[in-house]
Amino acid sequence: MKDFEPKIVCFLCKWCTYSGADLAGTSRMKYPPNGVVIKTLCSSRVDPQHILLAFSKGCDGVFIGGCHPGDCHYQSGNYKTKRRIILLKKVLKQLGLNTNRLRLEWISASEGKKFANTMVEFTDQIKKLGPIPKINCE
Amino acid sequence: MAKPKIAFYWCASCGGCEEAIIDLHEDILKVAELIDIVFWPCAMDFKTEDVKNMQDNEITVCFINGAIRTSEQEEMSKLLRKKSQLIVSFGACSQLGGIPGLANFWDRESIFASSYGGKCPSVDNPDGVVPQEVSEVPEGELYLPRFHNTVKTTDQVIDVDYYLPGCSPAPYLTMQAITTILSGDLPTKGTVLAPNKALCEVCSRNDSKPEKLSIDKINRVSLVEVDPEKCFLAQGIICMGPVTRSGCNGENDGRCIAANMPCRGCYGHPSEVHDVGAKMVAALASVVGLEDEEDMSEADVQKLLDQIVDPAGTFYRFSLAKSYFRRKIMTDSKEEK
Ligand code: SF4
Ligand code: SF4
Ligand code: SF4
Ligand code: FES
Numbered sequence: 372m373k374d375f376e377p378k379i380v381c382f383l384c385k386w387c388t389y390s391g392a393d394l395a396g397t398s399r400m401k402y403p404p405n406g407v408v409i410k411t412l413c414s415s416r417v418d419p420q421h422i423l424l425a426f427s428k429g430c431d432g433v434f435i436g437g438c439h440p441g442d443c444h445y446q447s448g449n450y451k452t453k454r455r456i457i458l459l460k461k462v463l464k465q466l467g468l469n470t471n472r473l474r475l476e477w478i479s480a481s482e483g484k485k486f487a488n489t490m491v492e493f494t495d496q497i498k499k500l501g502p503i504p505k506i507n508c509e
Numbered sequence: 510m511a512k513p514k515i516a517f518y519w520c521a522s523c524g525g526c527e528e529a530i531i532d533l534h535e536d537i538l539k540v541a542e543l544i545d546i547v548f549w550p551c552a553m554d555f556k557t558e559d560v561k562n563m564q565d566n567e568i569t570v571c572f573i574n575g576a577i578r579t580s581e582q583e584e585m586s587k588l589l590r591k592k593s594q595l596i597v598s599f600g601a602c603s604q605l606g607g608i609p610g611l612a613n614f615w616d617r618e619s620i621f622a623s624s625y626g627g628k629c630p631s632v633d634n635p636d637g638v639v640p641q642e643v644s645e646v647p648e649g650e651l652y653l654p655r656f657h658n659t660v661k662t663t664d665q666v667i668d669v670d671y672y673l674p675g676c677s678p679a680p681y682l683t684m685q686a687i688t689t690i691l692s693g694d695l696p697t698k699g700t701v702l703a704p705n706k707a708l709c710e711v712c713s714r715n716d717s718k719p720e721k722l723s724i725d726k727i728n729r730v731s732l733v734e735v736d737p738e739k740c741f742l743a744q745g746i747i748c749m750g751p752v753t754r755s756g757c758n759g760e761n762d763g764r765c766i767a768a769n770m771p772c773r774g775c776y777g778h779p780s781e782v783h784d785v786g787a788k789m790v791a792a793l794a795s796v797v798g799l800e801d802e803e804d805m806s807e808a809d810v811q812k813l814l815d816q817i818v819d820p821a822g823t824f825y826r827f828s829l830a831k832s833y834f835r836r837k838i839m840t841d842s843k844e845e846k
Pocket of ligand 4: 384385386387412413414415436437438442443444445448449
């Protein structure tokens with residue numbers, strides 16, 4: 372799958388990972404352009420419905436970036452996110468999706484390097500998985 | 510003036526929705542003299558030809574129950590759409606795929622392999638006969654409808670005007686729907702003819718939910734003694750009330766709740782929910798393991814959530830065919846880390 376450029380949706384918490392991504396940009400760090408960023412108020416603002424919709428519309432990967440445990444601007448949103456993603460992965464697995472297509476990371480505003488590296492890794496991982504299969508509803 | 514013509518049809522259904530029409534009892538007699546029933550294969554002798562011979566839009570309203578599993582059901586639905594002014598998608602199977610929609614966790618090949626390939630203990634098929642769409646017999650060719658790969662909802666196959674939710678729809682809602690339609694004062698197209706509140710909002714057990722609900726153990730109704738007054742979720746029992754439309758029992762507790770059983774979600778979702786399974790993930794993950802969330806490692810959370818047996822089947826019990834994915838993806842199963 373040499374020419375496959377994955378489509379990735381990145382939901383980034385504005386208080387941490389979004390700023391981290393900004394830092395990666397202003398510091399001119401290199402990372403693949405496959406991720407389309409959607410800024411959210413908190414990682415817990417990402418409804419699992421958004422994630423399923425993204426996959427069902429043909430996104431090859433979904434990335435969620437939130438604040439480190441203890442750092443959530445709203446105290447505990449990221450704990451909730453963690454539980455949701457774990458439960459959602461169980462459901463996605465039953466729906467036949469390779470759950471490596473979904474990734475949650477804690478990346479702070481100062482971790483531009485971590486953001487860039489994560490994007491490199493995640494894009495590479497999705498490339499290896501290939502395009503998300505079309506759902507055959509015949 | 511000619512009486513309005515009404516039709517009832519069933520696709521992949523259990524017959525319960527037909528029963529739900531019979532359950533209107535003498536109420537049906539009140540409208541029976543105002544209408545003509547022109548097609549109802551379950552209860553009266555009609556043939557497909559009778560429908561084919563009708564004018565387009567001749568039927569005032571046609572109620573279709575059951576999901577679309579085969580080509581025949583699809584063709585009949587299309588024919589009835591052509592002959593009817595209004596189509597009401599009747600019951601969970603028609604609206605959401607319902608229980609037959611759970612077959613979307615498999616595909617045609619795997620279903621045939623299990624049903625006819627000797628894996629199904631209740632099927633005696635020593636010669637491994639597999640039904641064919643066309644078979645040659647001395648008298649000529651015989652045809653069977655095509656078994657689709659995926660179970661569909663009625664509105665995935667034809668245009669639908671209204672929905673009556675439920676497995677099966679409550680008789681009072683059906684009566685309301687018939688009366689409304691006969692009055693000619695039609696609701697907006699696409700309306701679900703039931704309240705739009707979530708079941709929890711009308712539930713008498715709602716007040717027993719603690720302010721900060723935290724579940725540290727998932728229980729199953731068959732394995733614990735159920736408190737008849739306390740919210741099921743507060744007892745660690747999965748109840749679909751938060752993501753399910755109310756109306757199965759009027760403004761009272763859901764029919765199952767009143768019988769001390771948790772809601773399984775047959776009325777489908779209120780309009781602000783789009784994917785029941787995903788919404789239930791959000792609702793449940795918000796309250797499971799809330800208490801010590803700061804101290805829980807990923808493994809702890811995993812262990813806690815692993816207590817939920819078959820989450821997808823539980824959350825999508827009635828709505829898999831209507832979910833964003835509509836079915837299981839059969840080909841993305843590369844080795845996972
Ligand atoms: S909705 Fe329920 S009662 Fe109606 S056909 Fe489906 S399974 Fe039967
Ligand atoms: S979760 Fe179930 S038992 Fe609890 S309030 Fe909602 S409907 Fe009632
Ligand atoms: S309580 Fe839930 S599962 Fe039971 S009838 Fe009502 S909506 Fe359906
Ligand atoms: S504010 Fe960043 S995860 Fe909640």
